Amino acid sequence: MSRRNWRLEWPLHLMLVPGLIIALIFSYGPMVGIVIAFEDFIPVKGIFRSHWVGLEHFKYIYYLSETREVLRNTVFIAFMKIVGGLVAPLITALLLNEIRIKSFKRTVQTIVYMPHFLSWVIMAGILLDVLSPTSGIVNQFLSWLGFDNVFFLGNDQWFPYVLAGTDVLKEFGFGTVVYLAAITAVNPSLYEAAVLDGANRWKQTLNVTIPAIIPITILLTTLALGNVLNAGFDQVFNLYSPSVYSTGDILDTYVYRIGLASAQYGVATAVGLFKSVISLILISLSYLAAYRFANYRIF
Amino acid sequence: MLTNAKAKLKGSALLSLLLIMVTVTACNDNNSGSTASNANSSPKTSASDNATANASTSESKAATTPNGPTGKYDPPIELTTVRSVNSAAELPPGDSLDSNIWVKTFKDELGINLKNLWKVNDAQYQNKIAVTMASGDMPDFMEVDAQQFQILVEAGTIADLTDSYAKYASDLTKGSMEVNNGLRLKAATMNGKLMGIPVDGGDITDTELIYIRKDWLANVGLQPPKTMEDVINIALAFTKNDPDKNGKNDTYGLSLDLNLFNGWSGLDGFFNGYHAYPFNPTKGSATTLNFMKGPDGKVQWADTQPEVKTALGKLADLFKQGAIYPEFSVIDGMKSAELVTSGKVGMTFGAFWVPTWPINNMYKDVPGADWGIYPLVSSDDKPALSQSMTGLPSRFYVVSKKAEHPEAPILLLNTYIEKLYGHFDKNYHTVTVDGKDFGVFGLSPVRGGMPGNNPKAAAAVQAAKQSGDTSALNDEQKQYYDQVAKFEAGDKSMWAANKLWAADGVFSLLGQYSDNNLVFQSAYVGNPTTTMIAKCPSLRDEEVKMITSIIMGSKPLDYFDEWAANWLKSGGQDILDEVNASGQVR
Numbered sequence: 031m032s033r034r035n036w037r038l039e040w041p042l043h044l045m046l047v048p049g050l051i052i053a054l055i056f057s058y059g060p061m062v063g064i065v066i067a068f069e070d071f072i073p074v075k076g077i078f079r080s081h082w083v084g085l086e087h088f089k090y091i092y093y094l095s096e097t098r099e100v101l102r103n104t105v106f107i108a109f110m111k112i113v114g115g116l117v118a119p120l121i122t123a124l125l126l127n128e129i130r131i132k133s134f135k136r137t138v139q140t141i142v143y144m145p146h147f148l149s150w151v152i153m154a155g156i157l158l159d160v161l162s163p164t165s166g167i168v169n170q171f172l173s174w175l176g177f178d179n180v181f182f183l184g185n186d187q188w189f190p191y192v193l194a195g196t197d198v199l200k201e202f203g204f205g206t207v208v209y210l211a212a213i214t215a216v217n218p219s220l221y222e223a224a225v226l227d228g229a230n231r232w233k234q235t236l237n238v239t240i241p242a243i244i245p246i247t248i249l250l251t252t253l254a255l256g257n258v259l260n261a262g263f264d265q266v267f268n269l270y271s272p273s274v275y276s277t278g279d280i281l282d283t284y285v286y287r288i289g290l291a292s293a294q295y296g297v298a299t300a301v302g303l304f305k306s307v308i309s310l311i312l313i314s315l316s317y318l319a320a321y322r323f324a325n326y327r328i329f
Numbered sequence: 330m331l332t333n334a335k336a337k338l339k340g341s342a343l344l345s346l347l348l349i350m351v352t353v354t355a356c357n358d359n360n361s362g363s364t365a366s367n368a369n370s371s372p373k374t375s376a377s378d379n380a381t382a383n384a385s386t387s388e389s390k391a392a393t394t395p396n397g398p399t400g401k402y403d404p405p406i407e408l409t410t411v412r413s414v415n416s417a418a419e420l421p422p423g424d425s426l427d428s429n430i431w432v433k434t435f436k437d438e439l440g441i442n443l444k445n446l447w448k449v450n451d452a453q454y455q456n457k458i459a460v461t462m463a464s465g466d467m468p469d470f471m472e473v474d475a476q477q478f479q480i481l482v483e484a485g486t487i488a489d490l491t492d493s494y495a496k497y498a499s500d501l502t503k504g505s506m507e508v509n510n511g512l513r514l515k516a517a518t519m520n521g522k523l524m525g526i527p528v529d530g531g532d533i534t535d536t537e538l539i540y541i542r543k544d545w546l547a548n549v550g551l552q553p554p555k556t557m558e559d560v561i562n563i564a565l566a567f568t569k570n571d572p573d574k575n576g577k578n579d580t581y582g583l584s585l586d587l588n589l590f591n592g593w594s595g596l597d598g599f600f601n602g603y604h605a606y607p608f609n610p611t612k613g614s615a616t617t618l619n620f621m622k623g624p625d626g627k628v629q630w631a632d633t634q635p636e637v638k639t640a641l642g643k644l645a646d647l648f649k650q651g652a653i654y655p656e657f658s659v660i661d662g663m664k665s666a667e668l669v670t671s672g673k674v675g676m677t678f679g680a681f682w683v684p685t686w687p688i689n690n691m692y693k694d695v696p697g698a699d700w701g702i703y704p705l706v707s708s709d710d711k712p713a714l715s716q717s718m719t720g721l722p723s724r725f726y727v728v729s730k731k732a733e734h735p736e737a738p739i740l741l742l743n744t745y746i747e748k749l750y751g752h753f754d755k756n757y758h759t760v761t762v763d764g765k766d767f768g769v770f771g772l773s774p775v776r777g778g779m780p781g782n783n784p785k786a787a788a789a790v791q792a793a794k795q796s797g798d799t800s801a802l803n804d805e806q807k808q809y810y811d812q813v814a815k816f817e818a819g820d821k822s823m824w825a826a827n828k829l830w831a832a833d834g835v836f837s838l839l840g841q842y843s844d845n846n847l848v849f850q851s852a853y854v855g856n857p858t859t860t861m862i863a864k865c866p867s868l869r870d871e872e873v874k875m876i877t878s879i880i881m882g883s884k885p886l887d888y889f890d891e892w893a894a895n896w897l898k899s900g901g902q903d904i905l906d907e908v909n910a911s912g913q914v915r
Contacts, residue, residue: 072480072483096867096870158664164655164656184659272873273659273877275874287866288867294862
């Protein structure tokens, strides 16, 4: 049987080859560069003739005063983004699902999806105006409610929450679509049975819809854990300023300023490698969790 | 894992990875042997080299090489280089980097056939140079930045130009290199050997001036500033006395944004007024530091001096009284420019180019708006010195050790300077085709400024205006003269040009700065030291935070002392020691 399969399938396998070659060249080949993390890399000398420094760069990073602060910020911001990115689309999807006017539902769906297509450069420009303490609409609303004005982008207490909030604002439309699709796939006979048992809309949501989409929720959340150290270079880079470095600086922006802006390739690579190792551990854990709880597997 | 790795390419890893791939290729080349690699990479070059070599052995008497600043190679030689293409620049029809008036002139007048080994977009030039450096396959000459220059010197792959420069540089070229006590050359000299030809430096184009809305000054009944006290009074009057007469309290006195040190909305000029000379840009390289000699003859860092604290105190007070936009710490230069052009801010410190951006159209578009330009003022009876970092070159031409004619780039530079500054020839500067102007000066593979050229031109324009005799003006100066004349005839679009060249214009003021020795330059003329490269980025962040939080009042003024002590402890002392030991202190 396997022989017959092979005869039928070999063209399909052949089609894999270009992708495999590209992956080898562009994803595995460059891994040789990890060596740079262990040497005093000078471009003109090349990898093999640059001075070997062992773990020097890792020690340097360890003793830099900001490293722990930056690491903490990264994890904190990423964690809030994951929670926000889980809750906001889930609630929106459940609410949208209750709306029976198709055109309204579609319109809302499109509008919340729209920011996903804006780049952070544009979003940052918009947010700067919207969140301004003197003229921004958010602060005008706050003062109308009797609150003090808040300098959202310049206050280091608020900044991480602004990062999480704006990230959710930009991306939750995307998650909403995924959850809506999952809800659509729920077997209608379950609802009919629930109605026969006397369940109202709230009970239907609680006992049919939510249990039905729990697997996909767990799956998306566990996968997001693997990204915990990617707190979003584009977003932070476009929104932060020196006054909020203490709470808003993440690993990526820090490496950019410390490593690349002054051509310390060795240090930059060391941080990248460090990040990769942690990411590998996290993504392994989340894969394990996804396998356990949602029966998700790649092969 | 794969997708994860890809996502991470974005920031840190991308450049490193690129370098690696390159290095791997480079090593292959090296393994196959240097002769083979030469033959492989440029068979044409070596063939023609051989031909030249043969020719010179067989008919050595007929072949001539110039033995001074002028002369011609006969038979012609080939000279290789690499170029960056400015993506915004438009070339005259029919011209390219391979074929243009400069290439033709070099061929006809010097017997040098230029060959561009590669041409890339200027955004990619740095990366491509890193690749070239790694591969060891250098062209005869190329342009590099200060850090690459240092690496090349250490690697020993570039030629010593001391003798070539002495023998071949023309008087005009030497004059341009040796302004300011030869500071440009000094920066290119390592261990007594001239290792490169500086591209820029020697000028004071980043010194700051004060720009004030003249119509607002009239509205609040004040005169242009004579002292820093006046500057502060103007800023407060612009904030509180409704300078735009719209009946609303919606204006600010002093323009500022998160970049702090900047040619627009920057603070350099404000600090200079208090004899403080800090410099540490928020963006870009953090390794450009200003040093000054202390009373003990040792070098001190300008940013930790008590004068900086005095100026910071004044700024904090201005902020408290509402004279600075409350959100300055999160807006960039574009945004601060918007505030100014929309008539919300009436004063800024800035470089000479401010009239050309962003305030260039205000005279035309905003009724009544007019900007006055004033030299820096001082807080006491000592005159204010304007700080300048451009006295030192940041880019260099280097010549490969393997180049057969290391003097050839110097001959190119002689010709370039002669055509543009010696006997100005408009055809080499700008050509007009179908009514459209094309700058061709940038097509030359060597460029060199003539420091002080613009103030000189401004003076010539004004002299001609007074005497009414334009015969002494060269084509370049005549062009400026015409622009000023057009403005005076009522052409409002010539406002910026007028501000550049007129009697009260920026270049006249810059000329006054250098004539009266009103410029402050760092005492250290060397390249970034090891500790600077390692520590400055994080030290810079600390400094920017310190300045921002003191101005905004979230930290007391005395926090400055704490920060200064901390700077010394966390690497600053090492930097000072290195600089003192470098022997490159003026």
